[in-house]
Amino acid sequence: MRTSIATVSLSGPLTEKLTAAARAGFDGVEIFENDLLTSPLTPEEIRTRCADLGLTIDLYQPMRDIEAVPDEEFARNLRRAEHKFRLMRRLGTDTVLVCSSVSPNAVDDDALAAAQLRQLADLAAEYDIRVAYEALAWGRHVNTYDHAWRIVEAADHPALGLCLDSFHILARGSDPKAIEDIPGEKIYFLQLADAPQLAMDVLQWSRHYRCFPGQGGLDVAGFLGHVIRAGYDGPLSLEIFNDVFRQADAATTAVDALRSLLVLQESTGVHASPAPVVPTGVAFAELVTTDVEPTAELLTALGFTRTGRHHGKPVDLWEQGEARILVNTGPSGPAARRDGTVLAALGLESPDPAAAAQRAEALLAPVLPRRRAPGDVPLSSVAAPDGTALFFCATRRPELPSWTEDFEPTGQEFDSSAQEADGHGIHHIDHLALTQPWHQFDEATLFHRGVLGLDAQDSVDVADPYGLLRSRAVSTADGSVRIALGVGPGPGDDLGRPQHIALACDDLVTTARRFCEAGGHLLPIPANYYDDLAARYGLSEEEWSVYQKLGILYDRDAYGTLRHCYTRTVGRVFFELVQRDGGYRGYGAPNAPVRLAAQRAVAF
């Protein structure tokens, strides 16, 4: 279906919004009145600009407080409307949005509302304009779509129809099923918006917290299904009032926006992208570092062995069980130069790497240039919103080339016999925690869901001594890939966006002890924490005192238990050691404030 976006959804002056929408690949825009009023371009110039960019102007909006008012007021409203209709002809757009009245002068009289909207439509028709009536969720008398439809039906005018907006309908908890009873041709326009589930005033919720479909908690896909079954075939238009998007880079937001419509159309069966290829594990995590020695020492203390060296680049492969870390000491980007060590790339084990890359590309993920030498194993990669490179891998599978073939053995092999003897040691990467740029948190969730086919869990708030952190995990159903996306307390810049790699083991106490014996340092945790822990979970002193000595944190969920502890931070990166038992599903969120405070407290 055709795609459109309201200019209010994007940051910047009108021309920047239009350019961003066009570059992302939108077919059209809704022009928000404020963007026109503040633009130095004439309506004719805006029309030409849109045409040059290949954009249609699908809607002009909004007209407010028109209907169900006393006669004199309505006469003034009609004069105002006629002025807008002339403007719309200059813009070259033929549909205007009329919001249900919020005026204290509006009366609760459907017959009057219908009669006045009929007159408005009569006038609009003289200008070849159609009027799309939208029930605002906070409209004074008309605030549901079925009520708006009753009025439009009663007015019975060929230039009067409805605008349906998923936010107003779903936020009020209205059942969208009856949309199917509205003739498709009377639905003149469709606005799509999602929002996180928040218990707050609906106007404030709408004006500040809307987000793109798939980023919030409303069933926009189910809603769209009803509208399509009603026979609607106009544009799918995003109308997102969001405080963050107003400030973020318009080009990035526009791509995020279009991706949301691609995913939405897929879930409604309207448009098929190449099917998701869900990853089955983490093949590797790649650090780019200028702190060569501390990184090598840390990996050695953790029990990793440097097993390979890339045949053409200064990249080492460190292994332990199925956990693989690449350490890249080659030319580094600005982040590594500034921060010393950054987590720059992830290898995702993929059942079909080529198909995974195709899917990513179809969903507008930037395909990364292949800076690969002729002899290198082909490897596709795309950039996640935070810039992390994602490689689609087939590790040591006989039927496909493996990225490991680019590494020449160092002669040292990871020896699992010592671990097997007493069960300590790391066997795979449990999860990755990636702090996102503050304005890309919602985008990151949708990217990992849509592009990679991961499931998103609810977002959780975590107290940091200097602010609040939000965290939202995305994972495969079986937990073989888990990524905790986080966003820090304040805008600022990227400085100090910590990242961590969590390593799974079966016996944390022994693994942590070995790490300390090998010269590693674990983050010390305050005694108060253990005092509380003992009371909360009834742990024996024998047990918690061991944890306290090592800095091990403990959590339980409905499924099992988690024990975890943290290493020193190198650059922006630190490691976590985790032991999950009994199918524990979380990430130790209740302990995160303790960890954050401890990391702030210790020059570690």
Ligand SMILES: O=C(O)c1ccc(O)c(O)c1
């Ligand atoms: O918040 C508003 O006023 C407003 C205006 C126009 C819309 O289409 C809408 O959904 C909300």
Ligand SMILES: [Mg+2]
């Ligand atoms: Mg709307």
